[in-house]
Structures are given as C-alpha cells and as structure tokens.
Amino acid sequence: MTTTTTWTVREVPVPTTLDAPDAWLLLGANRVRTAGTVDVWGSADLADSPRAELAELRDADAERTVRLVAVADDADDGDRGRAVASVLGEATVGLPVRDNRHSAFVLVNVLPEHRRRGIGTALLDAAAAVARADGRTLLMTHTSDRVEPPAGPGALEAPTGAGRVSLQNPAVVWLRRAGWRLAQVDRRSQLDLPVDPALLRRHADGAAAAAGADYRLHTWGTDVPEQWLEEYAGLLAQMSTDAPLGEVDWRPEVWDGERVRAQERMLHDAGYELLVTAAEHVPTGRLAAFTNFWMPSHTDEYVHQGDTLVVAAHRGHRLGMLVKTANLAALARQRPSVHRVGTWNAQENRWMLAINVALGFRPAGVSGTWQRPL
C-alpha cells in the first residue's frame, strides 16, 4: 500500500498533566519511541512510560530536553486516539546545562511503516537547528543492533578497535551519508534472574575476602542519606571521567549535592526508583565504590544496571564485585519479580565486562555512539 500522508514538524509542548488537551503530542512521541525500541530490541524493556517522558521534559536542572514530532497533516486533535496515532516520527534533543555545553544529544525515531519518506531527515535537521540556536557545536547520537555483526564487509569497526556495528542498519547508512562518524561501541549485556545462589555467594565471599576488613557496605534507595550526599556526588563526577570514552568528546561532569537532590526529585516525578550499594573505606570514612540499579515503573520484570565505579586508589581489591553482588542480593530481596537486568559497557572496558561475564551477563547487542560537528 502506498500512502501519501503529508506531515509537519512541531515542537512538543510541556503539558501540565498527561490528561491535558495538548498532551497528545507527548503521548504520540512516546508511542513512536516505544515502537522504535520494540523494533530494535524485540521488547519494551528499554522503553519509558509517558509519565517518565513528561518528567524528562519538565526537568531542566542538569539537562534541558526539547521534543519534536512529525505530525500527519490530517491530525484530528478532537479525537485523542487518532491524534496520538497521527504522530509519525519524533526527535529528542538533550542539552546539558551544568557541563558539556558544547554538545547536544539527539535521537530520532520514525514509525517503521513511515520510513524512507524524509521524515527522519526533517526531524534531524530540526533537532540540529535547536542545538545550533542554543550554541552547541557537536551533535551526538546512538544506533542500536540486537546482534553484534561478525568482523567483515558487513560491519563497521569502532575507532577503539573494540566492537562493531552493522552496515545493514538503516540508521548507520543514514548517519554515514549525513557525515556522522562512529566514536565508540558499547556492548549491551543481559543477566537473567535469579542468579544461581551458590554462584552469587561464591563471588560475594571471594570479593569480601579480597577486600578485607577495611570496607563496609551501605545500601539505600532513591534518596541518598544526607551523610553520603557530597561523597556520592563526587563519585558520579568521577564516573564521567573514568569510564572509557573512545573518541566520544564527553567532558567532565560537574556534580554536587544539589544536583543529586534535583535528580532524585526528577526520578520520583518519573516513577523511577534507584537501588544503590556503596562501599565505605572505614579508616577514612569515605566512599570507595558504588553501583546502582534504575528500576522503571512501566515493568516490574526488568531493571537497568546503571553506573559502577571503584575510586582509583581503591582498585584491585575486588570492590566492583563486592558492591555488585551485594546490590544483586538486595534486588532479589526487594523486587523478587525482576527477571532481567540490562546494561551497557564500552566494548573496550574489559575490567567491567569481566565482572559482568563472571556474574552471568551475556552479550545482547551493541550500541554505537556517533558524532558530527555542527
């Protein structure tokens, strides 16, 4: 069937609630983004709820978000169902506020049945215009493959030499034609729960023995205990410099307690919960390592493994394994319904990958980070 729908790019207004008359644009954008996620990954684990996307749009503490949509010109905003379905493509523009003000992150999704009609290009051009108007000089984006392609003519290798993306991926074809460059490849990994209790205990005991008596574990939820607020902010800042970046031009993030608290407010608004385990170095009373899970509200079966970091001076004591095994045990107690954990790691980050592989994470795809100067 050929369709001749014409469409127009519009900015998504920030609705007061998801029931507000103008909320259909955000609901339509959410529907397109979810369809794109399911198309790539075969599941909605990585999708977000409309509630979370509204919270993202409202929050401007560390990143301002602009959302654009391509809407069919025959949209009928008197009929909410039809209006939502008239959104054919969407773009998200993330504009860091506290640091990395040279960059803008963009992501474009077009409903699979409306591709190859110029919608993606129009949205990307409009997103670039938003970034340029805000003084940004670098655009970044991601592409995703459910399977990492084998080395050979069908694959494009990361400039780090670790990881490949598929040259058959339409987004890869599209970005290369528009002059984008691949900067790094991340491996997606998935762990199916429950982890064999004997394996978890063996790794936890081995790590505790290697760490010795100088470290004490603390586990908390979304809100960091006041005692650890500034320390935790310091660890989040280190995360931005210590994880391998390949050729990605990502500069040190600026974190303080106030930014952490603002993020917590956004997470409450979005319906996300965190589960954090940190290791205190008892002789100094400082945090030496941490790991966190991001638990979305749209599913009780999946969580995202977020950051894990061991402070440089404390590496080599198996603290990464120590905090990860403790956080997995806490997750099993608090959310026994969770059956899948997903995560991303730079394909060249062999230390982090080694811990994940030992715990049972298996490769589940790749994501390329792309850049283009503006």
Ligand SMILES: CC(C)(COP(=O)(O)OP(=O)(O)OC[C@H]1O[C@@H](n2cnc3c(N)ncnc32)[C@H](O)[C@@H]1OP(=O)(O)O)[C@@H](O)C(=O)NCCC(=O)NCCS
């Ligand atoms: C990437 C994506 C946004 C492109 O949207 P689109 O509306 O199909 O893009 P356009 O119609 O503007 O395509 C522009 C050009 O890209 C190239 N291209 C796009 N899809 C292609 C495909 N499947 N095969 C070969 N070339 C393709 C072509 O050169 C095309 O021009 P042409 O149709 O005149 O030959 C869409 O495929 C998508 O939503 N993918 C999933 C989301 C994603 O991966 N986004 C990450 C990048 S931000």
